[in-house]
Amino acid sequence: MTTRLVAEDLFEGVDPMRLVGARCSGCHTVVFPRQDSCPRCADGAMSAHVLPVRGLVWSWTLQAFPPKPPYRPPAGGFQPYHVGYVDLGEVLVEARLEVPRREMRIGLPVRLTTMPAYHDEDGTEVLTFAFRPDPSPEEDR
Amino acid sequence: MTEGRPTTRARSDEVYVVGCGMHPFGRDDTVTGMAMAERAVREALADAGVGWEDIGYAAGGSDVSGKPDTLVGRLGLTGVPFVNVQNGCATGASTVLAVANALRAGEASLGLAVGFDKHERGAFNVSAARYGLGDWYAESGMMLTTQFFALKTQRYLHEHGVSERALAMVAARAFRNGAQHPMAWRRKPLTEQEILDSPEVSPPLTQYMFCSPGQGAAALVLALGNRAFDLCERPVRLASLALRTRRFGSFEVFSPWLPPGPHRSPSVDAAEAVFRRADLRPADVRVAQLQDTDSGSELIHLAETGLCDHGEQEELLAAGDTDATGRIPVNTDGGCLAGGEPVGASGLRQFHEVVRQLQGRAPGAQVPGAPRVGFTHVYGAPGISACAVLTV
Ligand SMILES: [Zn+2]
Numbered sequence: 001m002t003t004r005l006v007a008e009d010l011f012e013g014v015d016p017m018r019l020v021g022a023r024c025s026g027c028h029t030v031v032f033p034r035q036d037s038c039p040r041c042a043d044g045a046m047s048a049h050v051l052p053v054r055g056l057v058w059s060w061t062l063q064a065f066p067p068k069p070p071y072r073p074p075a076g077g078f079q080p081y082h083v084g085y086v087d088l089g090e091v092l093v094e095a096r097l098e099v100p101r102r103e104m105r106i107g108l109p110v111r112l113t114t115m116p117a118y119h120d121e122d123g124t125e126v127l128t129f130a131f132r133p134d135p136s137p138e139e140d141r
Numbered sequence: 142m143t144e145g146r147p148t149t150r151a152r153s154d155e156v157y158v159v160g161c162g163m164h165p166f167g168r169d170d171t172v173t174g175m176a177m178a179e180r181a182v183r184e185a186l187a188d189a190g191v192g193w194e195d196i197g198y199a200a201g202g203s204d205v206s207g208k209p210d211t212l213v214g215r216l217g218l219t220g221v222p223f224v225n226v227q228n229g230c231a232t233g234a235s236t237v238l239a240v241a242n243a244l245r246a247g248e249a250s251l252g253l254a255v256g257f258d259k260h261e262r263g264a265f266n267v268s269a270a271r272y273g274l275g276d277w278y279a280e281s282g283m284m285l286t287t288q289f290f291a292l293k294t295q296r297y298l299h300e301h302g303v304s305e306r307a308l309a310m311v312a313a314r315a316f317r318n319g320a321q322h323p324m325a326w327r328r329k330p331l332t333e334q335e336i337l338d339s340p341e342v343s344p345p346l347t348q349y350m351f352c353s354p355g356q357g358a359a360a361l362v363l364a365l366g367n368r369a370f371d372l373c374e375r376p377v378r379l380a381s382l383a384l385r386t387r388r389f390g391s392f393e394v395f396s397p398w399l400p401p402g403p404h405r406s407p408s409v410d411a412a413e414a415v416f417r418r419a420d421l422r423p424a425d426v427r428v429a430q431l432q433d434t435d436s437g438s439e440l441i442h443l444a445e446t447g448l449c450d451h452g453e454q455e456e457l458l459a460a461g462d463t464d465a466t467g468r469i470p471v472n473t474d475g476g477c478l479a480g481g482e483p484v485g486a487s488g489l490r491q492f493h494e495v496v497r498q499l500q501g502r503a504p505g506a507q508v509p510g511a512p513r514v515g516f517t518h519v520y521g522a523p524g525i526s527a528c529a530v531l532t533v
Pocket of ligand 1: 041042
């Protein structure tokens with residue numbers, strides 16, 4: 001089966017795949033996805049910045065009802081899913097959370113993964129980024 | 142209005158509300174947004190005892206229901222200057238600001254502000270491109286306002302040790318107040334348990350903790366001081382009004398990323414400015430309107446506007462302090478939770494309710510003891526807030 005990423009410019013590398021944002025040379029603000037100007041200061045230059053893969057759940061919720069388009073449901077149809085912000089230290093990133101409800105809590109250690117979001121009409125599987133529970137959160141970050 | 146130290150103005154430079162009108166909120170397929178606005182304007186004019194031809198300056202706002210200045214075709218082609226405003230949740234406050242400033246600048250002595258909207262059923266439709274985001278954000282299921290409110294509330298409860306029951310108490314009070322208000326949409330009281338047990342939308346928020354897009358209209362007649370006291374037995378002074386947009390680090394809807402924090406809301410900036418300008422403190426407020434798109438929003442706004450401390454909300458709610466008979470009555474007309482949210486009309490609904498409370502003629506639950514100081518607050522995307530202080 002062929003696969004593609006939901007948006008190429010969010011990612012860098014293949015194995016392991018990493019999220020890439022941008023960092024300001026002036027005030028060190030980290031943004032995601034990347035952008036060409038700093039939202040905080042006027043004089044910094046933005047350059048690509050690979051984000052940490054490990055973090056902590058900062059907030060979470062469940063999407064209980066099927067969103068309207070342009071949301072695209074997965075092949076098997078809509079199933080409720082978790083979303084949240086993950087604290088990566090230098091930035092909080094909003095993401096799908098592949099975490100069971102019974103394990104879900106603010107402060108839960110998680111790490112980056114990918115998950116199928118939906119399929120294109122030609123059957124191509126479209127992957128997006130997500131975070132799942134981190135079995136070894138103390139390893140080098 | 143200028144910032145900085147409070148100033149004592151001569152009465153002739155003060156702006157007062159001298160008339161209010163409102164079309165009932167809710168859902169009624171037989172009436173258009175423009176027709177509701179016309180009715181609200183006519184009511185406000187009658188309340189002030191003036192005619193449309195007396196209005197020297199007008200501003201109107203609507204998000205989706207037409208160009209407000211076309212109302213002149215219904216009200217009379219008097220040549221009046223009429224400014225259209227489309228400023229999200231701050232639309233109503235922006236119309237009041239435009240009219241008040243015009244009156245103070247000597248454009249006219251009598252002005253009118255009107256806001257109206259009529260929305261489709263269900264959650265507001267959004268487009269990723271309109272917010273400068275890639276399609277991936279919406280396609281992968283993260284572009285929903287309900288998620289934002291839930292994520293913000295979840296984090297707030299965690300940081301400040303507030304329980305989910307507090308969210309139910311907010312909604313229960315809203316529906317209790319709405320049940321008494323003839324122009325509210327949701328008129329059935331619900332128990333805290335019924336609210337907690339309603340379908341989960343996005344935890345910690347359930348279905349009855351969210352307002353719905355609806356329809357409605359409200360209008361105000363504003364007058365400069367000397368004229369105000371000729372027209373109205375109990376004019377309500379617009380002591381101050383402040384409008385703010387977000388600064389770096391605020392936690393707003395449709396944010397694929399946030400800085401680590403702390404996250405300071407434009408509501409904090411608007412509230413600080415409006416109290417400073419009015420030379421009053423949050424503790425002076427005896428009747429308040431807070432943006433309650435959902436229960437969590439109201440809870441957060443109680444503290445962000447300075448009406449209580451962070452984490453103190455649950456105690457306040459449990460003690461009945463935010464009830465109409467309490468120490469700091471909040472959303473005495475049921476707010477957005479009971480009234481629905483027609484974006485262009487909500488802000489002026491807040492003014493309508495506070496003005497009526499200060500005049501001692503609230504359509505619903507009247508705050509006892511002749512309150513002298515009222516407060517309004519709106520907050521919305523993409524990080525905008527407006528607050529006003531009204532006094533008698
Ligand atoms: Zn910078």
